[in-house]
Amino acid sequence: MEYEESRRIQAGSAVVFDVAAELGWLPEEIETREIADDLVEAHSRETGADAAHAGLLRRVPDQLRLEWGLRERPDYAGWLQVSDQADGASEVVVHLSFLGDERPEARGASRAVDRTNRMLRRSLDRLADEVARRVPR
Numbered sequence: 001m002e003y004e005e006s007r008r009i010q011a012g013s014a015v016v017f018d019v020a021a022e023l024g025w026l027p028e029e030i031e032t033r034e035i036a037d038d039l040v041e042a043h044s045r046e047t048g049a050d051a052a053h054a055g056l057l058r059r060v061p062d063q064l065r066l067e068w069g070l071r072e073r074p075d076y077a078g079w080l081q082v083s084d085q086a087d088g089a090s091e092v093v094v095h096l097s098f099l100g101d102e103r104p105e106a107r108g109a110s111r112a113v114d115r116t117n118r119m120l121r122r123s124l125d126r127l128a129d130e131v132a133r134r135v136p137r
Helices: 013-022 112-134
Strands: 002-009 030-036 039-045 052-060 065-070 076-084 090-098
Touching: 002 112, 013 076, 013 090, 013 112, 090 112
Parallel strands: none
Antiparallel strands: 002 090, 030 039, 039 052, 052 065, 065 076, 076 090
16 A cells, blocks of 8 residues: 655755754654664654564655665555755655555554554644744745
């Protein structure tokens, strides 16, 4: 299953990517630790779940892109892409891929699809709010 949300943000793509790459907009449940230039180790604990997840996030500044995945779940991956818009704004697209038995809907949770889409929208809201705090109007 593929999930994707996009958001228009009133700031240049370089500014938006710089804010996104700092990772302060990620959900509280995700803790990050720099392990190399443009490489971050991330740990998350799903609310109400017993399992913690460990993954890696890679920054690709020359492409204005973040890419991530989980070590124990090779059937999950995601990315965030920032692109310029004609009027000086940016578009941010965040994409998640769940393949195989790890798809949210394959786990039998009827609300998993809605929950995943809400999580993507909230993450983009936090990113837009963080950019707005840093960009003078």
